[in-house]
Each structure stands twice: as structure tokens, then as C-alpha cells.
Amino acid sequence: MTKPLRLGIAGLGTVGTGVVKIVRQKADLLAARAGRPVAISAVSARTRDKDRGVSLSDYTWEDDPVALATRDDVDVFVELMGGSDGPAKAATEAAITAGKDVVTANKAMLAHHGQALATAAETAGRVLRFEAAVAGGIPVVKALTEGLAGNDVTRVMGVMNGTCNYILTRMQATGQGYNALFEEADKLGYLEADPNLDVGGIDAGHKLALLSSIAFGTQVNFNDVELEGIQSITLEDIKHAADMGYRIKLLGVAQLTGRGLEQRMSPCLVPESSPLGQLEGGTNMVVLEGDMVEQIVLRGPGAGEGPTASAVMSDVMDIARGIRVSTFGQPASGLQQATAARASTPAPFYLRMDLEDKPGALAKVATVLGDAGISIDRMRQYRHDDTTAPVLIVTHKTTRTALDSALDAMGKLDVMASSPVALRIETV
Amino acid sequence: MTKPLRLGIAGLGTVGTGVVKIVRQKADLLAARAGRPVAISAVSARTRDKDRGVSLSDYTWEDDPVALATRDDVDVFVELMGGSDGPAKAATEAAITAGKDVVTANKAMLAHHGQALATAAETAGRVLRFEAAVAGGIPVVKALTEGLAGNDVTRVMGVMNGTCNYILTRMQATGQGYNALFEEADKLGYLEADPNLDVGGIDAGHKLALLSSIAFGTQVNFNDVELEGIQSITLEDIKHAADMGYRIKLLGVAQLTGRGLEQRMSPCLVPESSPLGQLEGGTNMVVLEGDMVEQIVLRGPGAGEGPTASAVMSDVMDIARGIRVSTFGQPASGLQQATAARASTPAPFYLRMDLEDKPGALAKVATVLGDAGISIDRMRQYRHDDTTAPVLIVTHKTTRTALDSALDAMGKLDVMASSPVALRIETV
Structure with a gap:
């Protein structure tokens, strides 16, 4: 398998530029590892005339990412434009329809259209990979x-x-x-x-x-x-x-x-x-x-030219090596629609609030928590110079649902100077 | 690709047993992810009659790992016996010759014979993978x-x-x-x-x-x-x-x-x-x-039944999914013979020694270090109750070569109560 793998890269911001640099500067290393050369056929970006610190003259320029994605001399469409819809999605869909594999760093697009795009890719027998979309350089x-x-x-x-x-x-x-x-x-x-x-x-x-x-x-x-x-x-x-x-x-x-x-x-x-x-x-x-x-x-x-380009190249090199894995690890048709369990795992919570400086203010808050079945691990009232008093409460383990009902009830008390802040304590 | 991938597992210690458990208990999950079932055809170990907490009655038993490795109903030979030579190596070689892929957790075998085995596997068009050999469950x-x-x-x-x-x-x-x-x-x-x-x-x-x-x-x-x-x-x-x-x-x-x-x-x-x-x-x-x-x-x-078996299954699942990567990331024939650069990167060192309680002892040690071109960052002599004094020295950056020549010279001094301990300080 010595035919080069030919990329079409849409989006030449820091990440796209980083990918171009890797392909240009590490040609021998990539070829040794993949067993075939990795090359760039064409590129596309919003602005053509801009010094990106790397020569693009070897590559065909396309103004339209859809045109780029469907070129005959492109095997893999590398989508680095971003945006959940618009040109990124249109070009990705066009690439899949035209029988291209797709590598993208676009978390927004996949978070909204991942199931549809993965299904489309698998139906077309192509792969859609997204290592660079999550946690930058971390594979x-x-x-x-x-x-x-x-x-x-x-x-x-x-x-x-x-x-x-x-x-x-x-x-x-x-x-x-x-x-x-x-x-x-x-x-x-x-x-x-x-x-x-x-x-x-x-x-x-x-x-x-x-x-x-x-x-x-x-x-x-x-x-x-x-x-x-x-x-x-x-x-x-x-x-x-x-x-x-x-x-x-x-x-x-x-x-x-x-x-x-x-x-x-x-x-x-x-x-x-x-x-x-x-x-x-x-x-x-x-x-x-x-x-x-x-x-x-x-x-x-988690970001930056080198690390994110490294993640893009991980997907590109997989495809060059013949590694073809379903977008989400198994065929999209087999993925289940999960029931969302909102706020079900209990945890201790940190609560911060400002109370009016009135007698019984703290008692009212404590009563509301008790009524919601939430017990208090620690409570601290800080010294104050004006008319409100900062209060800090750490609860024992409770559910977010119980906490939300307590926060609702607190909101109706006449002693709250502002909305309480509630943060989960995660013992990892 | 719905034909099952059939394993022959040699070695049924904790790791081998863990692999059998995963294949038995997660059949649906593995099939969904790999796009084909993963099955076990045969197993082998030194002792047949031993309660391993998992049933082996569905699998053919082979006393001889070489016989196991070359069975017609085995696609992947899973080598979990250990040992750099002997049965592990013989069975791995036999498996490759018989056209099987190999998954092993055997770092000793690969550290000594990795180049030869990788070459043999690649010549035969098979893969030899070893995720479980390094750092347990970490991929x-x-x-x-x-x-x-x-x-x-x-x-x-x-x-x-x-x-x-x-x-x-x-x-x-x-x-x-x-x-x-x-x-x-x-x-x-x-x-x-x-x-x-x-x-x-x-x-x-x-x-x-x-x-x-x-x-x-x-x-x-x-x-x-x-x-x-x-x-x-x-x-x-x-x-x-x-x-x-x-x-x-x-x-x-x-x-x-x-x-x-x-x-x-x-x-x-x-x-x-x-x-x-x-x-x-x-x-x-x-x-x-x-x-x-x-x-x-x-x-x-870094070890344990679950984590190591997880790493073995990573390789098995790769093969089931059609992922075929060279053992060391590029064809074994292309790997270079590197010149060994022993001790070339400089670092600060920690030195601990016991000196005889004689006048001028510390001066002699300091002179030896100075003669070797090693400067001292910190030195501390601890209080002592008997005839020797513990001395601690932290050097500025130096090479191991310079340090070794100083340690040699120290050994010839008449004030050393024991051999010094020298530890590199790595600022990571």
C-alpha cells in the first residue's frame, strides 16, 4: 500500500496550519510509520492572502469547502473550520456523500449532529474520526x-x-x-x-x-x-x-x-x-x-497549535494505516437512546449565601434545609461590616433534586440578600 | 465480517483467567464493538486441575502451548506464560509460522527477542502486539x-x-x-x-x-x-x-x-x-x-488481573476490528540500530556517604569532586555517635561520567567508611 493518502484541509487557523506543517516537515517519518506517504492535495480557508508561516503554494486552493471536500484528488476531508452548522456541516456531509473519510476537530458539530453524521459515514462505508475534538493533545x-x-x-x-x-x-x-x-x-x-x-x-x-x-x-x-x-x-x-x-x-x-x-x-x-x-x-x-x-x-x-494538530494527525495516521473504527466505537445504528438521569447521584454540596442581618436569619435557612431532608456537615458565618452576612454551609450527601427544592424554598425567605451559590463536592 | 475471532490462550494465571472472564462475560459488548464475536477455542497452562473461578469446559485443553498456538481453530495466539525464552518463545514462533496473530504480555521475551519476533511476524503478514507488557492497564x-x-x-x-x-x-x-x-x-x-x-x-x-x-x-x-x-x-x-x-x-x-x-x-x-x-x-x-x-x-x-487483562483485550479487540499496526509502530526492517549514549545528559546528583571520623575527611571528598570538575550545591554533615559521620552532598549539574570518575577516586581515599550512594535528581 504505497499510494499516498491525500488530504483536503478546510480551515487554516492555528490547528490547520499545524497540520500542514507536520505533513510538510515530517514526510519521511509519517511514511515510515504509515507504510505510505501522507500528502495534501488542496486547502481552503476564509482568507487566502494571509501569512500563515508555511507555504501553501504546492496545494490547490479552494474558496468553497464543499468543493474541496468533494475533489477527486482528496481521500480524507480534514474539517477544521468549526461551528456546529453552516459550512462545516455542509462540507462534512458532502465529503461523506462523495465517499471521503472525514477527520474533524469540531466538537460542536458532533455534539449536535454526531449521530446523523456517524450514520451517514457508516452507510457510505467511510470513517468519521474526532480525536482533536476532545481534550486537545490527549489521545x-x-x-x-x-x-x-x-x-x-x-x-x-x-x-x-x-x-x-x-x-x-x-x-x-x-x-x-x-x-x-x-x-x-x-x-x-x-x-x-x-x-x-x-x-x-x-x-x-x-x-x-x-x-x-x-x-x-x-x-x-x-x-x-x-x-x-x-x-x-x-x-x-x-x-x-x-x-x-x-x-x-x-x-x-x-x-x-x-x-x-x-x-x-x-x-x-x-x-x-x-x-x-x-x-x-x-x-x-x-x-x-x-x-x-x-x-x-x-x-x-487542552489546546494550542501543536497539541491539537498532533491529535488531528493521530486520526489521519490511523486512516493511512488502514485503521477504521466506528465514530463512537460501535456502529451508530446500535447506539442506544439513553434515558437521562438528571442529578441522581448524591454528593455533599457547598453553599454560599448572603443573609440579611436580621435575628433568626440563619435559623430560617437551617430549617429549610432540614425540611428538605438535608443535614448540615459544617456551617460558618463570617464577620460582616454592612447589613448582610456571608454564610457558608457544607451539607452531608444529598441529591441535587433535594437541594434544588431547598434552594427554591430559600428564595422565598425574606432573609436572602442574594441567590445562593451551590457547588457539588466531588470526591474523586 | 461476522466470523468470530478465535483465541488460543496459553497461560492461565491471574491475567489469563481475567481474559477468559472478559470474553465469557462481555460477549455481546465485545461483538458490538468489534463488529464480530470474540471466542476462545483452546487454552493451555501448566496445571490443568486447579480452580480458577471460571469454567474452561467449553474450550479444548492443550498441554503443549506449541500445539495450542498452531491449531486450525485459533486465529490469535494469546501468550500469557512469561519467560524470555523457553515455551513462550517457542510457542510464539510456532504461532507466527502457522500464520497466527499474536498478543503477548511478555516484556522479557520482547526485550530480548522483539526485533526477531517482529520481523518474523511481519514477514508472515501477521501482527504481534504487546499492550499488556508495559504499564499494566495504561494504554x-x-x-x-x-x-x-x-x-x-x-x-x-x-x-x-x-x-x-x-x-x-x-x-x-x-x-x-x-x-x-x-x-x-x-x-x-x-x-x-x-x-x-x-x-x-x-x-x-x-x-x-x-x-x-x-x-x-x-x-x-x-x-x-x-x-x-x-x-x-x-x-x-x-x-x-x-x-x-x-x-x-x-x-x-x-x-x-x-x-x-x-x-x-x-x-x-x-x-x-x-x-x-x-x-x-x-x-x-x-x-x-x-x-x-x-x-x-x-x-x-501497573498490574493485577483486571487492568492487565484489559490491556490484553485492547490488542485482541484491535485485531478483531481489523486494526493491524507494526509491532514497534513501523516495519521492523526499518528500525535503526541506535548508538547507545550512556550517561550523556547532565543532571544534579544526590550523594550520601559515611566518612571516617578523621580530621580533613570532608576536605578530601570535596577535593576529589573539585578535581572531577563537579561543583557542590549543598553539603551537610550529620551528627554522629560512633566513629563514622554521615555526609550528604547535592552537586550542581554534572555528567554521570564525571561523577563516576569522582566516585572511583573517592573509593581510593582512606576516609570512606562505605561505598557512596549516588542518585540522579530529575527535574521533570
């Missing part, structure tokens, strides 16, 4: 799909948005508040065009939904991911958590329980001495648990 | 071979012998000495029949040599791994290291430098706050560094 899709193929996967967890982890760890390190660090991240170019994708937990939620599908053999179901962003985390939360030996992380957890598939992406307290607690800056970490393998922890850069 | 062979296929790998590091890490972390935790913990590990069944394979660093050295080959495209060269065991590590070393913010780990490092391929497996000091420093008990950790992906860290159980 987690491969580890889960292939490395753990002999396991019933029991739980998947991860810190998979580097920007959120950057903001949270910088809050801890610098003592600056959320807004200041959000601006810093923006200036550094760490935020998506729509920052809510990052800080709202949506981007990380997309990734979790993709891993869930592989782990549990279920159809991708992003709509049932319980999503909570980091926007309401204050410096006080970071400090209180640290006082108790915890760190706050935007943590994704997916597990299949008797009640159904639980998927949540939310800021959680994790022990500071745990691998997740020690994760700093833009680094990602994914924890995979299976009945045979026990627990595997994977750590690496 | 590190797959991550390195496939996940990092687009990288020039720059360095591979790892703590890959759980027994040594168990002994070292228990010394730290309990304050007991090496001999007591060695006995404890022995009672718990953690030691190989020849314990020197564990505590002498040989087993971990085998694993490092296999990863090196994949990482650098070189022929497996176990003989040039610089090997040092943990037998001379004392409780004092553990304590001194902790005082300075380090932990002692049996650490493997492989890197390709301008001078050639450096492979060492030796007890090193690593920062206690680093992922490697925090690794407790029998857990393994492998660090993979590539020019594109930067650094990936993989952590998981």
Missing part, C-alpha cells in the same frame, strides 16, 4: 474507544476546558476576581468568539457528550448534559474552598446508573491533593474508569 | 504508537514497576527500612519469582526498552539500558530526599540526543509536588513528550 478518544474496548466503562470525568481552568487557577494564584481574569483570558486570546461557549461550560459539555457516547454505547445527547458555567464563582468561593482543602474546577462527570445516563458539566469542589485538584492553567485531564481497568488518568495540553 | 503502547504518530518523540519517562514504587512509598510512609518492606511485598505476592527482576530494575528496564523502540524508531536494545535497582536505597536516603522536597522513584528515562539513544532505569530524586513525585503504591505513570504534543502524562494500575 483520549483512542484510549477510551480502543484501549478500554474490553471494559464496561463505569464513569468518565474530566477538566476539558483550558480557559475555565486558567481563570479558576489564576483567581486562586493572584487573588483577582472573576471579571479581571476573564478580561485577562480575553486579551490572551483564550476565549472563543462567543465566550459563553467557554465560561458557560458549553464547549466542555460538548466534549463530555462525545465521550459519554463512546463510553456507554449511547447516542450523543448534548441536550441532556446538565450545564453550569463558572460565571458565578467568586474569589470568596475559591478562598473558602481552599480553606477546606478543596479546589474549584469546571468538572464533567458522566456515568450510567440504574436511573439512566447522568451527564453533568459544572463547577465542583475537588480535593486539592487529588490529580484533578492539582491541575493548573490550560492543562486538561480526563479520568476513565472501567470495571476491569479500574482507573486511568490522562493529562495533557 | 501506553497505543498512545505512543498511534496517538503520537504525528510527533517526533523527544523523551519517554516512567515509573513502571509497581512493586518498587510500593516499597519506596511504604518506606516513606511507615519509616520502615528496605528489608522489612521487601519482606512485606514478598508476603503480599508482589514480587516476581526472581525478585531481582523487580528490585533490580530489570522488569522496568524491559518495558523502557520496548517504549524506546516505538518512540525513536530504533531496534529494541535492552542490553544498553543503564540499570540500577533500589536495593541500596536506605530510609536515610528517603528522609534526606524528603527534607529537600524530593521523593525517590525508580524512574526510567529514554531520549534520543546528538550523542545517541540514552536509556536509563534507576532510582532518582523527583520533586515531591510533580505528578511523578506524588505517585503512590503500585500505580504506574508514563510521561510521553513529543515536539507537537508537548507532554502527555498517563497514570493507572
